[in-house]
Amino acid sequence: MPAPTLSSKLPDVGTSIFSVMTQLAQEAGAINLAQGFPDYDPPRPLLEALARHVLTPGHQQYAPMPGLPRLREAIAAKTARLYGHLPDAATDITVTSGATEALYAVLAAVVHPGDEVLILEPAYDLYGPAVRLQGGVPVYVPLSLPDFRPDWDRVAAALTPRTRLLMINSPHNPTGAVLTDDDLDTLAALLRDTDTLLLSDEVYEHMVFDGVPHRSVTAHPELRERAFVLSSFGKTYHATGWKVGYCLAPPALSAELRRVHQFVTFSVSTPTQHALADVLPLTGLYDELHAFYQQKRDLFRELLAGTGLRLLQVAGGYFQVADFSTLAPELTDEQFARRLTQETGVAVVPLSAFYHHRHDDKLVRFCFAKQEETLRAAARRLRAER
Incomplete structure (x- = not known):
């Protein structure tokens, strides 16, 4: 046969x-x-916290689907400290199996067959295939060499009524370029009269050099209302193999993300979340x-x-x-x-x-x-x- x-x-x-x-x-x-x-x-405090929670009775079973409340509260406090915006720990924060799962879940949640997704390239190699798996159409807009800056005129020209989502990444992988306040303001103006959503991949948020602060979409009131913002504990704590990240988004967007997340991984390692909740208040680590x-x-x-x-x-x-x-x-x-x-x-x-x-x-x-x-x-x- x-x-x-x-x-x-x-x-x-x-x-x-x-x-x-x-x-x-x-x-x-x-x-x-x-x-x-x-x-x-x-960091040693994180390893010690994980060892402690691995041996704690009751910390070996499923965590709540959106993430442990204590970890989401710690993320909210950190976000407010860094970016001046206090997200609602209950509705705005979802702990995911790395930023990769968060990104995939966002695309699965909001991209319908035939929807266009703008990708600024060069781009992390996950972006395009993940869009295509949802039936979406990647629309690639090249960054300008030699500094790999966005050409916002080209982005504006690529926007159409079919554009469901625009993906940005700062600090940028692979080039290390970073977005400025002017970039975010320009982007807000481009999206203002559209229904286009924004995915902001900020997994390298704590690695910005020469005295320049990270410009997070979370700190931009207009953009954050239409944005999924992704971060990675794996990058922040040198623990890429732990595969823990999170997504910040307004309640309506978070609800859609969670519809998918619950059927992809459901929840993330419980002792690992407890360990991260223990060390996140240690601000010196980031x-x-x-x-x-x-x-x-x-x-x-x-x-x-x-x-x-x-x-x-x-x-x-x-x-x-x-x-x-x-x-x-x-x-x-x-x-x-x-x-x-x-x-x-x-x-x-x-x-x-x-x-x-x-x-x-x-x-x-x-x-x-x-x-x-x-x-x-x-x-x-x-x-x-x-």
Whole structure:
């Protein structure tokens, strides 16, 4: 009997470039600066809190679907402290299985077949496929090189009555660009007379450098009324494997998000939520992150001097984009990334992976969320390549 015929919903999508480059790094024994995860542990108070709650009777069963009340209250207090807006812990905050689940649940909740979703690219590779899985139509608007700023005239031209959602990401992955107050004001004016919703991916919110504060949509009264704002405890506490994030949204939007969330993961690890609720009031753990990562950024940029790579500016996040065109003008970015991994022993991600049509500007992305000795070892190999 023949096997059933399967028609793929994403026939053109293969394994994520991050998984591909990580596997290649493992096979080659390369230093992995491709995938965006730290090689150091979460803060000690958080680890101790998790150990405590793992052993606490009653903390091993399902948490409430939207998240533990005490954690949502702590998130509300943190939001008010940072952005001057106190969300309702009961109606406006949903704890999710990482920001990835939150993003997918938002799209599943609000995007109907045929709806258009504006994506500013380069963009995290989840965005487009997740829109398509809902039957939505991704509409890509390129960011302007070399600083990857939004071209708001092009965004305005892309808006139509079919535009259901616009997705923004600041600090930006993969480029580290950040939005300004003027950007948010311009965006508010563009959306003012539309029914377009906004998804603001702010998982790197605590990693903005050079004395510039993070400009959150949460702090913008007009935008937050139509916005889903995503954040990530995994990024904030160096615990990407814990997969805990949250979504801030007005009550009506949160209600739609929760309709989906309850059927995707239902709830997130109970002892982990208790541990996060314990440490979230320890404001120093996130207040100091900008300085922590700026030091890593500055060190890494200093170490890469003399490698022949041209380093683009990094205003936030924990990624460094570099132009390799003078080193290997004959190679595509994917070829160069593979050569660096297999021959030099340093794994990176080609920036074309962040474009739906694999646009190639001869740029690659390094992750500098690594211990100093890891960064120094990678730089030694890159200088030897030179």
